[in-house]
Amino acid sequence: MTVPTNPGDDDLRQALHDAVADVRPHGTYDDIRSRTTEETPMKRWFVPTLAVAAVMAAVLAGGVWLLSDDGEKLSPAGTPTTGTSTGATDPSESPGGLEERAVPAYFVGETAHGKKLYREFQRKSVCAETECLLKAAMVTALTGRPGDPDYRSLWPEGTTVGAVSYDGDTIVVHLADGVQERPSGMSAADADLAIQQAVFTAQAAVGQGRVPVQLVVEGGSGRVLGVAASEPFAADNPDEVLAPVQVDSPTDGTTVSSHFTVTGRAATFEANVVWELKQGATVVKHGFTTAQECCTLSPYEFDVTAPAGTYTLTVHDTDESGEDRPVNEDTKEITVK
Amino acid sequence: MLVSAEEAVIDADTALEQLYVAHYAGLVRLGVLLLRDQGVAEDVVQDAFVAMHRRWDRVDPDKAPAYLRQAVVNRCRSALRHRGVVARHRPDPLPDAPPADASVLRTEHRTAVLDALAALPTRQREVLALRYYLDLSEADIARTLGISRGAVKSHASRGAAALRARLSREEDA
Numbered sequence: 001m002t003v004p005t006n007p008g009d010d011d012l013r014q015a016l017h018d019a020v021a022d023v024r025p026h027g028t029y030d031d032i033r034s035r036t037t038e039e040t041p042m043k044r045w046f047v048p049t050l051a052v053a054a055v056m057a058a059v060l061a062g063g064v065w066l067l068s069d070d071g072e073k074l075s076p077a078g079t080p081t082t083g084t085s086t087g088a089t090d091p092s093e094s095p096g097g098l099e100e101r102a103v104p105a106y107f108v109g110e111t112a113h114g115k116k117l118y119r120e121f122q123r124k125s126v127c128a129e130t131e132c133l134l135k136a137a138m139v140t141a142l143t144g145r146p147g148d149p150d151y152r153s154l155w156p157e158g159t160t161v162g163a164v165s166y167d168g169d170t171i172v173v174h175l176a177d178g179v180q181e182r183p184s185g186m187s188a189a190d191a192d193l194a195i196q197q198a199v200f201t202a203q204a205a206v207g208q209g210r211v212p213v214q215l216v217v218e219g220g221s222g223r224v225l226g227v228a229a230s231e232p233f234a235a236d237n238p239d240e241v242l243a244p245v246q247v248d249s250p251t252d253g254t255t256v257s258s259h260f261t262v263t264g265r266a267a268t269f270e271a272n273v274v275w276e277l278k279q280g281a282t283v284v285k286h287g288f289t290t291a292q293e294c295c296t297l298s299p300y301e302f303d304v305t306a307p308a309g310t311y312t313l314t315v316h317d318t319d320e321s322g323e324d325r326p327v328n329e330d331t332k333e334i335t336v337k
Numbered sequence: 338m339l340v341s342a343e344e345a346v347i348d349a350d351t352a353l354e355q356l357y358v359a360h361y362a363g364l365v366r367l368g369v370l371l372l373r374d375q376g377v378a379e380d381v382v383q384d385a386f387v388a389m390h391r392r393w394d395r396v397d398p399d400k401a402p403a404y405l406r407q408a409v410v411n412r413c414r415s416a417l418r419h420r421g422v423v424a425r426h427r428p429d430p431l432p433d434a435p436p437a438d439a440s441v442l443r444t445e446h447r448t449a450v451l452d453a454l455a456a457l458p459t460r461q462r463e464v465l466a467l468r469y470y471l472d473l474s475e476a477d478i479a480r481t482l483g484i485s486r487g488a489v490k491s492h493a494s495r496g497a498a499a500l501r502a503r504l505s506r507e508e509d510a
Contacts, residue, residue, distance in 0.1 A: 009469065009497070011501075012465065012469045012497055012500060012501070013469045013470075013472075015450045015469075015500075015504065016370060016450065016454075016465070016466065016469045016470045017469075017470060018447060018450070019369075019370065019447045019450035019451050019454075020366035020367075020369050020370055020447075020470070022447075023362075023365060023366050023369050023375060025361060025362045025365035025366075025375075025378075025379060025382075026375075026379055027361075027365075027379045027382075027383055029353075029354055029357045029358075029361075031383060032353065032357065032383050032386045032387060032390075033350070033353070033354075035383070035387045209394045209395060210395065270415055270418065271415075292388075293388055293408075294411050294412070294415060295411050295483070
């Protein structure tokens with residue numbers, strides 16, 4: 001579809017083209033190249049196969065590290081539980097080949113723009129293979145309990161995750177009979193969002209980007225929650241389906257040391273991210289930071305120093321409309337020791 | 338897995354080079370229309386390329402040009418805000434912001450067009466630049482700016498009228 005070309009517009013078209021016709025851009029491809037290669041060593045370090053080693057190394061070093069969806073960035077998850085994991089018995093390795101890993105799961109929460117997906121990491125002992133993390137993530141998201149009481153799963157009670165696989169092209173997740181049709185009381189929009197909850201979780205666990213996700217319900221109706229599922233599902237636009245402000249770490253209910261780092265993702269106006277640390281209605285600490293990029297979900301992090309106590313950490317965006325609209329936020333109950 | 342990650346890095350570099358050849362100059366010119374400053378426009382466009390490279394594994398290659406375009410428009414808007422209140426309240430020639438490159442503003446008429454654009458509200462300027470310089474469809478403009486097609490229409494008609502009015506005043510003067 002094109003703009004209806006009004007011949008009378010040619011004057012403006014001509015004027016704008018003329019205005020910049022003799023701009024000779026400086027800067028060469030090498031300028032850009034030199035800036036991307038500076039970042040490459042980091043990127044290479046974070047390639048998927050090394051991620052497991054990185055998680056283990058971090059656990060051994062006494063920190064908890066989280067792996068983001070794209071497998072590109074590992075972020076420190078607060079220094080809180082440090083020390084507890086460096087004992088004589090190292091929980092990162094057990095006789096059964098299990099490792100303690102941060103399992104990503106997407107849940108649903110309310111935002112100023114309605115229900116959206118939030119990512120939460122839960123620490124679980126899982127075996128090292130991709131499928132193990134995938135299965136753990138699907139079980140957590142579809143049948144588990146979110147650590148944050150503001151989140152929930154849209155999947156009906158009794159959902160059971162069966163076999164999972166990833167062949168390099170498509171993620172396949174089998175679900176036990178019983179979720180072919182949309183339960184009464186679930187809206188069509190919620191069914192779509194539930195499917196996105198599964199899609200984003202599966203993609204986060206596999207860490208190979210936005211690969212298609214085939215959901216297969218035993219019993220063979222070709223539907224999941226009433227949605228046609230004969231073809232694999234694609235992820236919806238993350239900027240539409242994911243909550244615009246999310247805290248990855250610390251997670252709800254954790255204990256942190258007096259100096260801790262908050263990490264998360266935000267898609268906010270001019271990348272502005274604002275936070276408060278509150279006790280009841282009293283703001284004990286507050287500040288702001290910026291996410292790496294504006295207007296699309298991108299990482300942010302900031303450091304907080306606070307005396308011992310129990311707090312509510314609120315991270316939110318800002319209302320730029322001047323109309324006193326509600327803001328998007330994520331809150332975490334945390335204890336500073 | 339390691340191999341595919343290595344390939345992904347190579348792909349990002351190759352893709353970046355092709356996109357650079359195809360789009361760099363055009364995006365800088367778009368930036369000049371939005372910012373009236375070639376130096377800042379170059380910075381903005383390079384930043385957009387670097388950011389795209391960083392998240393290449395999440396960019397649909399077919400949509401990379403649209404991604405770059407959107408990143409440039411957003412970053413130009415941020416750059417303008419950083420330039421601040423002073424400039425906003427002084428819509429006439431910006432004495433504190435001389436053109437970074439004299440060749441940009443070689444003729445008076447060209448200067449006049451850029452000045453007239455600079456005096457418009459940001460949204461109108463963006464819509465006009467995307468419509469008349471990049472020849473984007475109404476739907477693509479709406480998607481790039483994250484606004485409705487109705488809003489594109491109204492910014493386009495108001496912006497065009499305001500730009501014409503300023504340019505004809507210029508000619509009369």
